[in-house]
Amino acid sequence: MEEKKYTPMMQQYLEVKKNLQDCIVFYRLGDFYEMFFDDAKTASNELDLVLTGRNAGVEERIPMCGIPYHAATGYIQRLTQKGYKVAIVEQLEDASAGKIVKRDVVKIVTPGTIMEEANETKEGAYIASVYDFKYGFAVTFCEMTCGELSGKTIDRSLQSLQKTLLSMNVREVVLQNFFDKKAEKMIDNLGLVTISREDNIVLKKEYFDLIQGIDDEHIKTSFAILSNYLDNTQKRHMTHLGRMELIQDELFLQMDYSTKLNLELIQPVRTNSKSETLWSFMDHTRSSMGSRTLKKWITYPLIDEDKINQRLEAIEFLNFNFLLKDELKECLSHVYDMERLSAKIAYGNANPRDLLRLISTLEYAPMVLDIFKDCPAYDEFKKVDVLTDLYEKLKDTIVEEPPVHMKDGGVFVDGYNEQLDEFRHIKNSGKQFILDLETKERERTGVSSLKIGYNRIFGYYIEVRKGNLSKISDELGYERKQTLANAERFITAELKEKEDMILHSEEKAIRLENELYQQLLEMIRMYLPKLNTLAKAISCIDALYAMSVVSALHGYVRPKFTKEQKVTLVENRHPILDKTMKEKRYVANDLVMNQEDQIMIITGPNMGGKSTYMRQVALTVIMAQIGCFVPAKVCEIPIFDKIFTRIGASDDIMSGHSTFMVEMMEANYALQNATDNSLILFDEIGRGTSTYDGMSLAYAMLEYIHENTKAKTLFSTHYHELTSLEDKYPGIKNLTVDVEEEDDEVIFLYKIKEGRADKSYGVNVARLAKLPSAVLDRATVILSNIQKDDMDLHVEMKESIQKEDTEAKRIVELLDQANVDQMTPLEALNFLNELKKH
Ligand SMILES: Nc1ncnc2c1ncn2[C@@H]1O[C@H](COP(=O)(O)OP(=O)(O)OP(=O)(O)O)[C@@H](O)[C@H]1O
Numbered sequence: 001m002e003e004k005k006y007t008p009m010m011q012q013y014l015e016v017k018k019n020l021q022d023c024i025v026f027y028r029l030g031d032f033y034e035m036f037f038d039d040a041k042t043a044s045n046e047l048d049l050v051l052t053g054r055n056a057g058v059e060e061r062i063p064m065c066g067i068p069y070h071a072a073t074g075y076i077q078r079l080t081q082k083g084y085k086v087a088i089v090e091q092l093e094d095a096s097a098g099k100i101v102k103r104d105v106v107k108i109v110t111p112g113t114i115m116e117e118a119n120e121t122k123e124g125a126y127i128a129s130v131y132d133f134k135y136g137f138a139v140t141f142c143e144m145t146c147g148e149l150s151g152k153t154i155d156r157s158l159q160s161l162q163k164t165l166l167s168m169n170v171r172e173v174v175l176q177n178f179f180d181k182k183a184e185k186m187i188d189n190l191g192l193v194t195i196s197r198e199d200n201i202v203l204k205k206e207y208f209d210l211i212q213g214i215d216d217e218h219i220k221t222s223f224a225i226l227s228n229y230l231d232n233t234q235k236r237h238m239t240h241l242g243r244m245e246l247i248q249d250e251l252f253l254q255m256d257y258s259t260k261l262n263l264e265l266i267q268p269v270r271t272n273s274k275s276e277t278l279w280s281f282m283d284h285t286r287s288s289m290g291s292r293t294l295k296k297w298i299t300y301p302l303i304d305e306d307k308i309n310q311r312l313e314a315i316e317f318l319n320f321n322f323l324l325k326d327e328l329k330e331c332l333s334h335v336y337d338m339e340r341l342s343a344k345i346a347y348g349n350a351n352p353r354d355l356l357r358l359i360s361t362l363e364y365a366p367m368v369l370d371i372f373k374d375c376p377a378y379d380e381f382k383k384v385d386v387l388t389d390l391y392e393k394l395k396d397t398i399v400e401e402p403p404v405h406m407k408d409g410g411v412f413v414d415g416y417n418e419q420l421d422e423f424r425h426i427k428n429s430g431k432q433f434i435l436d437l438e439t440k441e442r443e444r445t446g447v448s449s450l451k452i453g454y455n456r457i458f459g460y461y462i463e464v465r466k467g468n469l470s471k472i473s474d475e476l477g478y479e480r481k482q483t484l485a486n487a488e489r490f491i492t493a494e495l496k497e498k499e500d501m502i503l504h505s506e507e508k509a510i511r512l513e514n515e516l517y518q519q520l521l522e523m524i525r526m527y528l529p530k531l532n533t534l535a536k537a538i539s540c541i542d543a544l545y546a547m548s549v550v551s552a553l554h555g556y557v558r559p560k561f562t563k564e565q566k567v568t569l570v571e572n573r574h575p576i577l578d579k580t581m582k583e584k585r586y587v588a589n590d591l592v593m594n595q596e597d598q599i600m601i602i603t604g605p606n607m608g609g610k611s612t613y614m615r616q617v618a619l620t621v622i623m624a625q626i627g628c629f630v631p632a633k634v635c636e637i638p639i640f641d642k643i644f645t646r647i648g649a650s651d652d653i654m655s656g657h658s659t660f661m662v663e664m665m666e667a668n669y670a671l672q673n674a675t676d677n678s679l680i681l682f683d684e685i686g687r688g689t690s691t692y693d694g695m696s697l698a699y700a701m702l703e704y705i706h707e708n709t710k711a712k713t714l715f716s717t718h719y720h721e722l723t724s725l726e727d728k729y730p731g732i733k734n735l736t737v738d739v740e741e742e743d744d745e746v747i748f749l750y751k752i753k754e755g756r757a758d759k760s761y762g763v764n765v766a767r768l769a770k771l772p773s774a775v776l777d778r779a780t781v782i783l784s785n786i787q788k789d790d791m792d793l794h795v796e797m798k799e800s801i802q803k804e805d806t807e808a809k810r811i812v813e814l815l816d817q818a819n820v821d822q823m824t825p826l827e828a829l830n831f832l833n834e835l836k837k838h
Contacts, residue, residue, distance in 0.1 A: 007057035008100050010036075016089055016105060022196075023087035023108055024079060026072065030095075033088075034066040046082055047075055073116050076109050083194045085110040085233075108233035111194045112172025113144050115349060124148070124292060128165060129174040129198070129226035131218055132183070137161050138218035140226045140244070141168055146289075147240040147343040149210060151219040152247035158186050159665070163257040165190060167299070174198050174229045198229035206237055211244050219246070240346030242532060253301040253625050254642040258666060262647045263618055265298050278619060281576050282628070284549035286332035289339045289535060290542025297543060301625035303639055305561050311544060311627025312558055313377035318548035321374075328371045328545055334364040335542070338535035345524050345531075352402035352411040355520070359398065361538075362391040368538055384537045385530050393523065406517055409510035417516055423501075423509035430502040434460070437495065445471050452495070458482055460499040461489040551629030554579065559624035559635040565676070567593040567712060570634035574616035575623065578631060587750035588632075591617055591714075597733055598706055601723055602716040603757035604737030609750040610716040611647055613737070614681045617714060618643055621679060640679045640712075644670035647683040667701060676710035683716050695719040706731050723756035811835065 006014065013036060017025050024043055026033035035043045036054070040063040044051040053061030067075050076086050086109045092102040112127025124143040131138040133153075137160070140151040154160045161183060165173065172194045173187050187193060203211075203224035211220055223244060230238050261269055268275045279298050285291040302308045318325045336357035344350035345358075366386040372378045402411045414421055426433070438452045447468040454460050458481055464472055465487050472478050478490040491499075524531075550556070554575070571588035578586040587609070593600065602610050620630045621640055646666045663685060670680050685701060686694030698719060705713050706729050715722075725732045738751040818831055 005058045007055075010056040010062075012100060012103060016103065020087045020105060020108075023085040025087045025089055025105075026067075026076075027089045028069065028091050028103065029066075031069055032066040033069055033072055034064055036062055036064050038063075040065045042084075043075075043079070046084070047078060077114065077116055080109055080111045080114045083111055083192055085194070085196075105235070107235055110172055110196060110233055111192075112142075112170070112196075113230065113233055115144055115344075115347065124169065125171045126168045127172045127174065127226070127230075128168070128170045129222050129229065130161065130165075130179070130183075130187075131176070131201070131222035131225060132156070132180055133218045133221070136218070137164075137183075138216065138222035139164055140219065140222040141170070142226060142230070142241065144230075145343060146292075146337075146339040147238075147242045147346065148339075149223075149241050149244040150247050151214065151216075151222060151244055152249070153216060153218055158183055162186055162190070165193070166257045167260070172196055174225055176201070176225065196229060198225045198232070200228040201225055203227065204231070207241075209243070210241055214244055214246060216246075219244075238347075240343045251303070253303055253622070253640060255622075256644075256669065259643055259645045260299060262645045263615060263622070265622070266295060276576050276580060278575070278622070281579075282546055282550050282623075284546040285542045286329065286545070287335050287539070287542050288337040289539040290332070290546065292339075293539040294543040294546055297626045298622070301622050302627065303625065303641055305639055308561070308625060308627045308639070310377045311547065312629070314372070314375055314544045315548045315551050315627070315629060316558065317372075317375040317377070318545065319552045322552075324371050325545070325548060328368065328541070331364045331367045331371070332542055332545060335361045335368065335538055338531065338538060342528055342531045342535060345521055346528055348521065350521065351404055352398055352406065352517070353404060355394070355524075356398050356402060358524070359391065359394045362387055362394065365391075365534060365538060368541055372541065381537055381541075384534055387527060387530055387534060390524070390527050390531075394520075397520065406514055407510070409506075409513045411513055412516060417512070420509060420512050420516065423505045423512065426498075426501045427505040427509065430505070433498060433502070437498070441492075445476060447471050453489075458489065459491075459503070460495050461491055462495065463487050463489050547626070547628040554631060556629035557632055557635055559620075559630050559637060561624075561639050562636050563638070564595050565593075565638050565712065566595055566636065567591055567638070568634055568636040569617065569620060569632050571632055572616055572620055572635070573631040574612055575619055575631045577612060577616075589613055589616075589750075589752040591752075593712055596731055597712075598710060598731035599702060599713040599715055599725075599729075600733055600735050601702070601725065601756075602714060602735045602737070602752070603718070603720055603723055604716075605739055605746060605748070605757070606718075608737035608739060608748055609752075610737060611683050612750075613752055614645075614647060614683060614714045614716060618645060618679065618681055638677065640677055641675055642673065642678040643681070644674055644678065644711075645681040645683075646670070646685060647681060664697075671701065671704060671709060674705075674709045674711040678709075678711040680705065680709075680711045680713040680715075682713065684718060685715070687718070695721055698722055699725070702732065703729075720757060726756075 013025075013027055016027075017036075017039075024035060024039045026035065028034075034040075034054075036056075040051060043049060044063075044065045047067075049065040049067065051063055051065050054064040056062045072088075076088075079086050087105050088107045088109065089103050090106045092104055095101050110127075112125060114125075124145065126141045126143050128142070129140045134156070136153050136156045138151065138153045139161075140149070142149050152164070154164050165187065170190075170193060174196045175184060175187075175198075177197055177199050184195065188195060201221050201224050203220060204227065207223070207227050211223055214220060214223075227238065255263075255265075260266060264275065264277045266277055266279045268277055279295050282298070283291055283294060285294055318328070338358070338361050341350065341354050341358045341361070344354055350358075366388060369381050369384060369386055372381045396413060397416055398411060399413050403409075412420060414424070434452050438450070441452070441462060442448055442450050445464075445468075447464055449465055449468065451463050452460060453463055461481050462478065469488060472488075472490070477492050479492065480488060481491045482489040569589075569591040572591060573586055573588045591600070602613065604610055616631070620632060620635060621637060621643065623630045624635060624637060625639065644666075646663060667682065667685055670682075674680055682701075686698040698715075698717060699722060702713075702715060702722065702725055705711060706725075710731075723734045726734045734754065734756040735752050736755050736757045738749040738753055740747040740749060814831075814835060823831060
């Protein structure tokens with residue numbers, strides 16, 4: 001089909017669509033957005049719209065579907081949530097007869113740039129850009145609804161890139177056209193992530209301010225890619241973005257993505273699961289911005305003792321002054337998401353209800369900050385400007401229940417603006433004015449039957465019956481307008497002026513309100529930097545409030561930090577299970593690791609509580625380093641620099657790798673990166689392969705950690721052979737979970753104690769799962785046979801390790817004795833031969 005056959009409007013559409021191939025085009029026709037061709041088919045499918053056809057000048061009708069323009073927001077959201085981009089094409093001039101209206105794209109809404117209400121989840125959705133600088137990747141993140149901007153560089157491995165992108169809720173990634181294909185495929189596999197393109201890497205000077213203090217050129221380039229993409233899609237300059245923050249992992253307790261996932265800090269391991277995360281458990285915040293701050297604190301626990309103690313002091317202060325805390329709770333309930341409100345004001349899409357929220361927040365802000373005036377740890381709050389002047393300017397401006405949109409007016413209170421009051425008065429009192437005028441004109445003319453009427457063609461008129469026309473003298477200023485059979489209709493200058501005012505007062509009121517509203521926004525924009533500082537302070541207070549609630553509600557203890565590498569946890573509990581377990585009571589446990597203790601090997605039956613114990617230790621450490629009280633009677637720990645976990649086998653996101661491979665990769669990551677200040681939690685490492693492979697790997701890893709890494713380590717295992725390491729290394733100790741046996745039944749006590757499990761209980765636990773008794777009996781017989789062989793093998797293994805040890809010692813001795821530097825070549829050869837014998 002040749003293009004020229006299409007109607008002019010369709011040709012215009014095709015011209016616009018040419019550059020928007022990756023978007024669904026919403027094409028404005030009057031009061032509708034229409035979609036055509038494949039866009040129509042996709043949209044009708046995704047949005048349940050009726051697919052119709054349109055005559056476009058060619059033989060066949062083309063597919064079409066449409067939505068009313070005022071309902072577009074919801075539809076756009078649904079499409080972007082499914083990963084589509086929507087290009088909004090508007091009419092750029094009023095329709096006039098015989099001419100095609102000019103139209104062009106005014107904005108492209110994409111999954112990572114959508115600004116509308118429903119996108120304002122607590123979590124926030126990010127758009128990221130990745131710049132490949134050959135020795136690494138520079139990544140920039142942006143959360144559009146609050147204008148948050150951050151960036152970091154990482155090493156150039158797919159694993160790091162994947163973990164970095166997964167660590168934020170990234171919905172869209174902007175890449176250059178020639179981006180590494182393998183990396184692109186990996187990003188594409190990350191579920192609902194849309195890939196977008198931008199090749200311009202030159203940063204516009206309007207954005208220089210935002211990267212002040214960032215020295216890394218690669219991050220700057222990555223930001224250039226992102227900002228150019230945002231400018232191109234939003235068709236405007238991004239005035240609402242805040243200054244970029246450098247993400248410096250080393251300033252915080254480091255945990256990689258899988259650790260955060262394994263411990264269910266922010267999201268449950270299994271997506272769609274309702275299980276509680278540490279974030280949801282602790283989230284007693286009263287505002288979304290407080291909730292986001294708490295989330296940030298949980299993902300980035302601190303390593304600076306003073307900063308941790310600062311938060312702990314605040315919690316103590318609030319819990320001691322509980323009346324103040326109640327007052328704070330009340331005040332915070334009037335506080336809204338100021339970060340997003342500021343961003344909306346900067347961006348220009350704040351609606352009247354948003355302003356009302358801002359006013360409420362500003363009203364209560366001084367009280368919120370005042371509550372901390374006697375808390376020395378947060379003296380810094382005293383310096384925060386609570387913007388009383390802005391509040392004074394804003395209060396009493398907006399009606400109590402304003403409409404959502406400006407377009408209908410009715411936003412400002414009476415008395416805000418004289419002109420506006422007059423317009424409204426005329427509109428409201430129009431009828432009364434006419435009645436008054438009628439009386440006045442009757443008196444002036446002496447015609448008691450004179451009346452004022454209205455019709456759509458002639459507007460307002462004064463009607464005088466034919467019989468009374470003689471009373472209408474010229475001085476009255478009546479102007480003839482229409483002649484009827486038995487009456488004449490007139491207009492006067494006054495009526496004409498009022499008619500114009502009455503008829504247009506509403507329109508004028510709305511126009512004026514819009515102007516006033518823009519002026520008001522402009523005025524608030526002058527306060528944006530101060531608003532952001534205030535928002536930060538209030539979100540921090542909200543997060544502190546949440547932690548004080550968690551700490552008091554569950555009777556937690558304030559953690560203490562030791563300079564030595566000692567861990568003392570008394571009656572430690574898993575924060576979430578402790579509160580959510582319904583049928584039984586949660587059993588508290590201790591963990592004592594002295595300076596010289598490095599590794600605790602935990603053995604015991606399946607279901608005994610080993611993993612739970614390790615998780616509770618990790619969660620306790622994290623809570624302590626966030627600056628929260630912890631679920632224990634006593635908590636004394638060193639400040640850890642990194643936590644590594646390998647708990648649980650679910651890692652479906654790392655698709656392409658078997659569970660065992662993932663396990664080994666994670667273990668390797670821990671062994672390579674842990675320091676003697678780190679915490680390692682390994683749960684049944686090595687179980688994904690044959691018993692002896694697994695056991696040997698686990699054995700070697702433990703030795704490696706003991707000799708090289710020296711991190712505090714909890715290691716749960718079913719390989720009882722490993723418990724012999726306690727005899728060999730001073731830093732390794734055994735723990736076991738207590739069970740009682742009654743007949744063939746095991747009763748779990750969930751109590752951790754020193755010592756090793758003397759047998760395994762797999763078959764007993766399987767009995768609990770109600771496997772057929774034939775299977776269980778047969779398994780018992782097989783087990784006893786294997787155990788016999790196993791004993792022999794165990795002895796063999798122990799002997800072989802001892803032999804290796806003796807040989808190694810002998811070599812060291814020989815090396816010590818030999819003075820290799822001083823040897824002649826012949827002596828050296830003899831020495832080598834001697835060594836080979838060993
Ligand atoms: N301290 C505790 N008090 C009460 N119940 C507990 C405790 N610890 C664990 N449990 C219960 O026991 C269940 C199993 O615990 P967990 O998964 O930690 O066992 P495990 O020893 O790691 O088992 P496996 O070796 O099969 O992985 C938990 O889901 C929980 O319901």
